[in-house]
Amino acid sequence: MGGKVEFLSDFLTKFGAQLQSPTLGFLIGGMVIAALGSKLEIPDAIYKFIVFMLLIKVGLSGGIAIRNSNIVEMLLPALFAVVTGMLIVFIGRYTLAKLPGIRTVDALATAGLFGAVSGSTLAAGITVLEAQEIYYEPWAGALYPFMDIPALVTAIVVASIYTSKKRATEDKDLSKQENLSKQPVAAGEYASKPEYPTTRQEYRSQQRITASGYPRKQAKRVKIWPIVKESLEGSALSALLLGLALGLLTQPESVYEDFYNLLFRGLLSILMLVMGMEAWSRIGELRKVAQWYALYALVAPLLHGFIAFGLGMIAHYATGFSPGGVALLAVIAASSSDISGPPTLRAGIPSANPSAYIGASTAVGTPVAIAVGIPLFIGLAEVLIGN
Template identity: 30%
Template sequence: MYEIIMQNLLSPVVLFFVLGLIAALFKSDLKFPTGLNEALSIFLLIAIGLKGGIELSNYTLSEVAIPVLATLLLGSILPIITLLMLKMIKLDTKNALALAATYGSVSIVTFGAAISFLDHVNLTYEGFMNAMVVLMESPAIIMSILLLKILENKNKELYPSQKVAFTSPATSLIDKEVLKETFFGKSILLLLGSLLIGLVVGERAIPVIQPLFIDLYSSILILFLLSMGLTAGQRLPEVRQHGVKLLLFGIFMPIVAGAIGVLTGHAIGLSLGGVTLMGVLAGSASYIAAPAALRTSIPEANPSIYLGLALGITFPFNLIFGIPLYYQFAQWLQIF
């Protein structure tokens, strides 16, 4: 286990993240232009989506049906587990639901780092796992929003004297702006759109996309993680303001969720690499898609909690310790 962690720590991806973290903590004047951050993010979203679609085109529906269902189920259950854990530390409902969406969803960059880790240890995985990233993005966001609407309706029943505008049952549960932000926000649109394009064109697209989206993927990921290190370092003080319990949640939750993901991957018969990636999907927290949706769906939630915790605590934990830990969990299951 120690050797795996050290191997991951000494990879260029992690070291450049640490470099960004150090730069932020020591208040260096190192900065990334806003436009460059946006470009790097778009590149990674398209690259992962295209790769997932092309790989998915090699499989029949019967081959991917069970993994797809398992991924959707995992994305729907994790928010509930998150809420139960946050209830123990008595976090208010709005912030708890925001964290449920964040921790039930997935980090694209963590997944990309996990792929680099598997490549580093020469471990293969099912190609359709790239498509599971896209499928894992939305269920937790939708589940959290539905839970919020259900709780709001319940409060209206408990306090009928409060004047509220009349809305139909469908409107009370489904907000058009929320759905628009969830399904047509940058992350979901690019991931799902790239996935569908890759699925349609298949392997004949490889000669066109390989020079940019395949050959340069690892190098672009290094640049993005340097930027993420800067952002994570800037968010750390915000997270510390909310107490030790939330800090511990940011470490404990990915371990619990990652273990559930590993068990799920093992149960549906994935390879060692696939099981590891399923653990990474479950154990990571979204700081792109979920926060974008939460801005409109739960505006009362504090971004410094759900964004600061996901980016300042859980992301570096997964990058340094989590990925090797899920890999070790997967290895233990294979032994038994």
């Protein structure tokens, strides 16, 4: 009993210390001034520049680390990142999509966005780890695309399959209704259109016609590469991959230490302020959709983070994956994409409601992942694994 009390006390102490970090303070400060009606604005160009700088830094550090480390060490964490991204989508498919008032395509888009990764949340997690002097593998930031791309691809593929099946069912029901409504031809009269084809060409033509007389819509095959290509071309992932390539193929240590590393925390504080203000402004969007999205956005980041944390623990015992690396994998899973994910899903699942998945992610999911998920998983890693 005493051990459990000591564990809980130690965890709460470390969790409270994480909440006092300047990174989370700027996020909460942004939400507070927005709630008070402040007119403070950060130009969008500055916001995009800050995100670019932060992700370039994360990519550079990851590339340098990969160049100087054993690639085999990355394999299991990378595999777990892929599994987590795909699993998150299926969890949403069989939980959120089953709730009343939730359209399946909206649920899949939401789950895809929550399975994808937020570059700013990743940067925030790394900053807190460094501020607490908790070791993590520098290549851990490179796990980003291993979770991000599989989640988006899975969501779009599953949504396409669902839509195709639904369309086929609707066509079948329409055909039955049309057959029931047909009137019998009176004696001595002939239908103006022959019921049976007389040539092979006519037969093929009739096969493409629905009972309502309109051409049958052929189900489109889902092409994976365009989805992956669009994800790779997204601004966040492009910046991260560029940094990885430069860190891996060049010798950027001097510019990294003298420029990117020095500016990292200051730029991140501004980013957190912006995200806090935006999160508050997005809360109103949730009123346009079912309240289940708010509940999902509260619970999902922590659930996804715990799944990744458990897999990270397996990697820790199997390969020596560090406590910081385990925590960072959980933080990545808890995050939801705020830059590259939304445009990819708009193109891949056009029938989904953007207010549903973007509102749930930005207004609730991101603040939960940063304000609760980061201190929670770092504190848990420190207590369970230690430095």
